[in-house]
Amino acid sequence: MTKATPNTNGDRGHSAGCSTDLLHLLNAFENTSIDSEIERSQLISAATTFLARLQSPWETIRRHLVDSPAVQLSLKVCMDLELFRKWKDAGNGDKTAAELAQLTGCDEELLQRFLRHLAVEHLLAEVAPGTYAQTEFTLAMCTPHFGAWPQYMHETVLDTWKAMPKVLADRGYKNDSLTVIDGAFQVATHTTGQSIFDYFASHPGQAKTFNNAMTGYGAERCSWLDIFPSTNLLENVVEGPLLVDVGGSIGHDVEKFRKRHPDKASRLVLQDLPAVVGDAICGDQVQVMPHNFFEPQPVRHARAYYLHSVLHDWPDANALQILENLKPAMKHGYSKLLLNEIVVLDKISTSSPQVTSFDLAMMGLCAAQERTELM
Template sequence: MVSRDTLSLVDLAARIAADAKKLQQRLETIGHPQPSFAPDTPAIYPDDAEAQAARMKLITAALDLYGLATGPRDFIVWDAFLSKHDTMTFDVLNEFNFWHAVPIDNSASYAEIAQRTGLEEAVVRAVLRLSMSRRVFAEGQDGHIVHTAVSAAMTRDRLLQSWIGHHLQDVAPGCVQFARHLRANGGRSSTDPAKSAVAETLGGRALFDVLEAEGDGWRMRRFAEAMASMKSSSHDLEHVHAGFDWGGLGKGATVVDVGGSGGHVSASLAAAHPGLRFVVQDLPSVEAEYAAAVPEELRDRVKFQVHDFFAEQPERGATVYLLRHILHDWPDSQAVAVLRRLVAAMRPGEGGSRIVIMDVVMAGHGTVPLPLERVQSCMDLQMRVALCAHERTRAQWEELLKESDSRLKLKGLVVPPGCAGAVMEVVLEDER
């Protein structure tokens, strides 16, 4: 059990000092630069178990210290009032590409930023004033704007820009709508993805239908890039590698990456395992992402195939069917339909096909570090708001497998350190 006992301000501050020291020393030992707000700071912490554990404790204590220092009334007032503007500001910075309006190794005046973004200078000043309070951009002594660590990370990583765009433009309007959605539905969330809170903000169409149908595919491209940006911290691609024995599959084994987006996960696995072949399956509008996600030298082993996972599975008897962040997108009835299509294609029994599911397995409250519990809780809410789906506990996963086919058995469940999700290995037993 991760304890969050009630500590005084000073006790918390002492805990923070001790945890910060531990983190600093560990970073020194492994030769990783110390965190700072300077633009040349590494955008992510290293994938080092000791550093990550110290970091989780530090964030937990810092959140509590913030809560105590703020006090209940201001915590409530500020949270409701400030957080929506913090979110909105990020959206404006991203939509109008402030990231490139300020040169990464130089400064820009407010007038120059206004000219480059096409925004009036008063708005530029208002938006930057708030974002600078969170150290996203800074004003130098000459009154010009310079980058900080966060704005520089955004500038350097186009995928992160898509991450912000997807969350703040595709999903956030539905979050604002969720309470009204629940009220209108008698206190329940709808079970039809075309009637989710997000769908209500998208003209009554399911999110994936909108992503797939929009214009020249820009919206699905942005979504695919947002997914591809999930490669660090709680969603580090390393966790996919660590959570299953890919090397043990043997030469020539085929992995079907069902709903694999452009193929960023398969490409990463293929680079590490030269003996494996991958078929990445997704909707037609995602195919354009394949060229960006899969390097030329891997394309003979990582192929893209247009496939709707509610239709008959064309790749029969594959070694592994990988479902990464797929089933959590769907209510149980549709998740069952996806699994049944795979069951029909699997080789049963010992040495037969396996399904590898990578998704959140909801942990009990207080059993994982608080930052991970917050990520899991938000993922669960996001599925509810956007897709009428939800994250599942271990028991719910087992129930889903059983409902899909009584021969499907959860054989292994690995939670890689620091990962918000888990990797589950599912086999199809011979006999019913």
């Protein structure tokens, strides 16, 4: 008795042809062909989904648990050596590993091992064996805002995440077992009784790294003024404060408003803790006001009170206290409350991994979370 088998040669030929076409399309793709940020986000999501379907379980393990941590290691060492900045200052041309080793004072064989990993991950360009060129990514690492991320992750986030499994196990895997002053960050830094912001107040170097990293994060997001038209705040406006940026860090967002409406600068207020607003970047006419948002809001009857990524730093009880402190200052029927926050979608597979990774960072650092629309 013989076993009948279907003829799949036609299907295989079609599949092979599709694969060839796809490879040609991917190799020919140029970033400049993207028309909008929405289209770019959709392409990234589709590519990520495609890669997840394409890879075997081992390839997925290797990508997430071996390759990605090795990228963080390689970047941290290169940033400590100031490799990318020195390279840029030296003319930014193609350089051999030997030339880069001489530029940084690092052993050539040692440096080559890190360069190879960055090149195989396409973060650094290999123009010939042992010869490299900077990329848009490594040049971004030369800026204080993007360049802060390897340091911020290394000294703040990764140690916290490393401590989290044991902390959660010891506390019975309860979502409310972490608090603002007694969570994974406090275990990692041996600072129980202090919030992460108390810690930053006594560690100005890490605070500066954090502020730079958040500036880099904000620079890559669409402007809040593209989400909420600034002209909405100018309709039927009366004399007095126009916009109060509560917990506004060093003023990234209020400065965007000032640049769009320079004649309104004197009616803009930036608020944050004294150590933070001391590094404010907003224009001279903007009122820079040291303020703790756990205390009553001193600026009354402003047209809008704006909070960007403030509530996600705090558990519900603290977040409600922040909002309660704004209520007495707001004028009924006139003042607006503007919240600029990440929203966790019900169908999480349609979201960016940034949403869920930031949520886990908030869990460890602040005992807080990214919230859904209903939360």
